[in-house]
Amino acid sequence: PAFLEASGVTMRFGDHVAVRDVTLGLARGEVVSIIGPSGAGKSTFLRCVNLLEIPTRGTLRVGDTSLSVGPGATPRERDIQALRRRLGMVFQNFNLFPHLTVLRNVSLAQERVLGRSPAEAEARSMSLLERVGLADKAGAYPGRCSGGQQQRVAIARALALDPAVMLFDEPTSALDPEVGAEVLAVMKELAADGMTMIVVTHEMAFARDVSDRIVVMVDGAVVEAGDPHQIMASP
Ligand code: ADP
Ligand code: ADP
Numbered sequence: 244p245a246f247l248e249a250s251g252v253t254m255r256f257g258d259h260v261a262v263r264d265v266t267l268g269l270a271r272g273e274v275v276s277i278i279g280p281s282g283a284g285k286s287t288f289l290r291c292v293n294l295l296e297i298p299t300r301g302t303l304r305v306g307d308t309s310l311s312v313g314p315g316a317t318p319r320e321r322d323i324q325a326l327r328r329r330l331g332m333v334f335q336n337f338n339l340f341p342h343l344t345v346l347r348n349v350s351l352a353q354e355r356v357l358g359r360s361p362a363e364a365e366a367r368s369m370s371l372l373e374r375v376g377l378a379d380k381a382g383a384y385p386g387r388c389s390g391g392q393q394q395r396v397a398i399a400r401a402l403a404l405d406p407a408v409m410l411f412d413e414p415t416s417a418l419d420p421e422v423g424a425e426v427l428a429v430m431k432e433l434a435a436d437g438m439t440m441i442v443v444t445h446e447m448a449f450a451r452d453v454s455d456r457i458v459v460m461v462d463g464a465v466v467e468a469g470d471p472h473q474i475m476a477s478p
Contacts, residue, residue: 245304246271246439247408252291252301254284254463261287262298263463269408272437276450276471279460285443288460289412292441293330294323305329305407328356331401335413337393339385339400345372346381349400356404364403371399375429391422395429402433409433411442427453451475 245268254262262284269275277285291298300313308329310322339348349368353359359367372378375395377388385393394414401409411430415423427446431453434440444450450457450471457474459467467474 245269246273246306247292247441248302248304248309249288249292250302250304252288252303253299254287254291254296255299260463262291265301265460265463265465267441267458267465269439269441271439273456274434274438274440274442274454275456275458276454277441277443277458277460278445278447278450279466283460284463285460286412289332289410289441289443293332293410294318294327295332297323328404329407331404331406331409333394333397333401333409333411333414335416337385337390337397337417339393339396341385343384344381345377345383345385345388345396348385348396349403352400353403367403368399371402372396374402375399376425389422390418391425394418394426398426398429398433408439408441411440411444413443413445415444415446447475 247269249265249267252262252265265288279285287296290296292303298312302311303309303326305326308326310318310326312318343351346365346368349371350364353364353367354361369378369381372381375398377392377395380388380392415426418426427449434453454471456468457471458465459474
């Protein structure tokens with residue numbers, strides 16, 4: 244059985260159907276890239292998986308935590324929080340707190356959400372900052388870091404909450420190719436370590452070389468899905 248399952252996810256904005264009955268399952272440790280033209284609904288689908296957008300209808304499950312939305316099925320805030328806790332999210336624009344140091348950015352939610360002591364949170368943060376190659380930036384403010392460094396901090400921050408699955412929404416789209424490569428290298432290591440990941444991306448080399456599966460979305464729907472080398476070879 245799939246570890247993460249999104250079934251029949253539809254998201255309407257008024258008359259516009261941004262995501263059309265999308266179903267996607269991931270095994271534990273699987274990496275799926277979602278590709279497709281701008282406006283295809285990739286980002287909206289990812290935000291539905293994380294319940295940043297409550298879909299118009301659909302069922303979401305991570306492990307044994309599940310939730311259904313639809314006419315007559317309004318999710319409870321408690322269930323939304325329970326599902327969201329299992330997912331780490333990385334955004335295109337990093338979304339770090341500018342007034343907090345890199346270390347505090349990574350530590351804060353551990354204290355507030357997981358109830359870790361400041362010392363525990365700091366120790367965990369430092370080990371994650373080492374993992375993403377930024378231990379020397381712990382005391383710096385985000386404004387003093389490059390975009391690639393900020394995005395690696397954002398990855399460390401998401402990992403700090405021990406998510407079961409990591410969701411990436413175009414994590415390198417705001418970055419120059421050189422610094423984007425540093426971020427992709429961290430993501431590739433995470434994948435090799437067995438993290439379950441969904442990655443919305445325009446990075447075709449990453450999608451081909453790192454993902455186990457590629458899903459192609461057009462106009463809100465999945466039009467193709469399968470082995471990266473097959474998808475990339477298709478005309
Ligand atoms: P992609 O990530 O593939 O570029 P998006 O998920 O960002 O696509 O957008 C899919 C479609 O949904 C687009 O037409 C976009 O304008 C629309 N859309 C996204 N968010 C909203 C919103 N909050 N309100 C209305 N329309 C939206
Ligand atoms: P992306 O493709 O990276 O999601 P967008 O520019 O499509 O970037 O969307 C940025 C934000 O604007 C998102 O929060 C999305 O929900 C919102 N948005 C996108 N399209 C619309 C729209 N037509 N009306 C209202 N909000 C929108």
